[in-house]
Amino acid sequence: MAAVTASPQKSDRSMETRGRLAFEIRALELEYREGSRVTRPLDGVDLQIPRGQFVCILGPSGQGKSTLLRCLAGLLEPTGGHLLANGVAVEGPAAERGMVFQQDAIPMWLRVEDNVAFGPKSRGVPKSEYEPRVEHFIEEVGLAGHRTAWPRQLSGGLRKRVAIASVFANDPEILLMDEPFSALDYFTRSKLHRLLTELWQETGKTICFVTHDIDEALVLADRVIVLNEGAIVMDETVDFPRPRGEELRSHDAANSLRERLMAILGGSES
Numbered sequence: 001m002a003a004v005t006a007s008p009q010k011s012d013r014s015m016e017t018r019g020r021l022a023f024e025i026r027a028l029e030l031e032y033r034e035g036s037r038v039t040r041p042l043d044g045v046d047l048q049i050p051r052g053q054f055v056c057i058l059g060p061s062g063q064g065k066s067t068l069l070r071c072l073a074g075l076l077e078p079t080g081g082h083l084l085a086n087g088v089a090v091e092g093p094a095a096e097r098g099m100v101f102q103q104d105a106i107p108m109w110l111r112v113e114d115n116v117a118f119g120p121k122s123r124g125v126p127k128s129e130y131e132p133r134v135e136h137f138i139e140e141v142g143l144a145g146h147r148t149a150w151p152r153q154l155s156g157g158l159r160k161r162v163a164i165a166s167v168f169a170n171d172p173e174i175l176l177m178d179e180p181f182s183a184l185d186y187f188t189r190s191k192l193h194r195l196l197t198e199l200w201q202e203t204g205k206t207i208c209f210v211t212h213d214i215d216e217a218l219v220l221a222d223r224v225i226v227l228n229e230g231a232i233v234m235d236e237t238v239d240f241p242r243p244r245g246e247e248l249r250s251h252d253a254a255n256s257l258r259e260r261l262m263a264i265l266g267g268s269e270s
């Protein structure tokens with residue numbers, strides 16, 4: 001990855017501060033060229049994400065959210081700027097960065113318990129090491145009664161629980177989630193918001209979560225980043241008490257932030 005270097009040329013922060021960053025992103029660009037047509041889904045993104053933060057990347061469709069997440073995952077190679085994960089240049093996918101997609105991208109030919117064990121098993125982690133984690137996260141996500149079920153026997157919400165248990169059982173330091181709950185109904189989504197918040201609080205992982213839904217961001221995030229035409233146009237701390245749910249609707253600070261987000265997103269809808 002020629003354009004993405006491991007050592008920032010200039011930094012006024014100490015190594016200690018940098019060591020606490022899950023991501024250090026500077027002037028990140030991604031450009032596509034087809035003949036004379038140039039598209040730039042990422043157009044100079046600057047962002048530092050401390051370890052353990054829950055960041056929602058918000059915006060209407062076509063603003064570069066998925067592209068940014070895929071660059072963080074190492075699935076897309078930026079054409080300019082710096083991108084460090086845990087202080088090291090991103091040069092492709094790595095087990096330290098787990099991904100959850102919108103689609104049910106779980107192996108349909110594996111029973112639930114084998115699905116959850118799939119990541120660590122295929123990385124050659126000893127069974128004695130991964131088995132307790134697999135067991136723990138099957139319990140945590142509420143799949144204890146479905147251990148031997150096939151994915152096709154599960155509802156969309158339960159399959160999403162399999163995906164969540166799988167990514168946590170693989171023990172990445174960072175979770176990258178691309179609209180994982182957008183195909184689910186409101187009640188299933190609310191339950192999964194609570195579950196994900198609990199797992200994040202229990203494990204202290206860094207989470208970068210792409211969504212186009214303002215309320216989903218307000219329920220989940222420590223911090224909301226708004227992307228517009230490949231650049232960050234808003235970066236807000238979200239420090240309302242947790243757990244968050246319907247009560248956010250009568251929370252003044254939440255309502256004020258929701259209005260500001262609606263104003264900025266309303267102006268950028270494509």
Ligand code: ADP
Binds near residue numbers: 062
């Ligand atoms: P979002 O996740 O915010 O919906 P995306 O990151 O998927 O947005 O896409 C951002 C922009 O980049 C869109 O205009 C999209 O059409 C464009 N884009 C994405 N992939 C490609 C590609 N392979 N070639 C050309 N343009 C692309």
